[in-house]
Ligand code: SF4
């Protein structure tokens with residue numbers, strides 16, 4: 001099992017999630033983060049930290065977000081680890097409001 005970062009993370013990058021992750025399983029590009037399924041220990045600590053509810057337990061992933069399982073696995077492998085909380089991306093607050101949070 002693993003946890004999955006989904007669509008809502010795009011343009012956010014508040015990175016509250018990485019600050020609580022006990023292992024280095026978050027990886028990021030310029031747009032969003034991805035979880036390496038081989039590193040994630042399924043602790044669930046990141047889920048309540050995400051202000052836009054982007055992170056799901058694999059077993060609770062909504063059907064319309066199912067593509068993200070493979071996307072996380074593929075993307076995480078080739079991207080650098082993000083394990084320190086950084087500044088949110090420009091426009092992150094607006095995006096959060098647009099998403100209804
Ligand atoms: S807190 Fe949520 S939206 Fe922000 S970077 Fe982490 S997963 Fe993405």
Ligand code: SF4
Pocket residue numbers: 003020021022023025026035039040041042043044045046047
């Ligand atoms: S479930 Fe735990 S190990 Fe997996 S990404 Fe979230 S905080 Fe990290």
